[in-house]
Amino acid sequence: MEPQKEATRPIIEQAQEYVETRVKLLKLEVIERSTAIVANVVVELTVVVFFLLTFLFASFTLALFLGDVMHSYWMGFGSVAILYMLLAIVLLVAKKPIERPIVNILVRKLFK
Numbered sequence: 088m089e090p091q092k093e094a095t096r097p098i099i100e101q102a103q104e105y106v107e108t109r110v111k112l113l114k115l116e117v118i119e120r121s122t123a124i125v126a127n128v129v130v131e132l133t134v135v136v137f138f139l140l141t142f143l144f145a146s147f148t149l150a151l152f153l154g155d156v157m158h159s160y161w162m163g164f165g166s167v168a169i170l171y172m173l174l175a176i177v178l179l180v181a182k183k184p185i186e187r188p189i190v191n192i193l194v195r196k197l198f199k
Contacts, residue, residue, distance in 0.1 A: 146171075150167040
């Protein structure tokens with residue numbers, strides 16, 4: 088019976104080593120994916136911040152230009168405010184057709 092124990096022992100040790108190796112590999116894959124996701128989020132948030140700043144300054148520029156054309160700054164800023172209100176209403180009305188492609192893009196990015 089002694090030789091049979093010797094034959095099964097290396098198989099058990101190999102199985103344990105295999106499981107340990109798979110666990111380490113899984114940990115490394117999770118770390119790789121999570122760092123890739125965090126890096127992607129940081130880059131995209133930075134881009135969004137720059138686009139928002141550009142949008143903000145473009146809005147001020149448009150408002151000041153319209154104010155100069157209308158000879159009244161409050162009318163220029165009011166016109167830009169009305170323009171944004173109209174855009175918001177259009178987005179509310181067309182919410183469903185716009186929402187679905189955005190959800191699909193985000194799901195593709197998460198499971199990339």
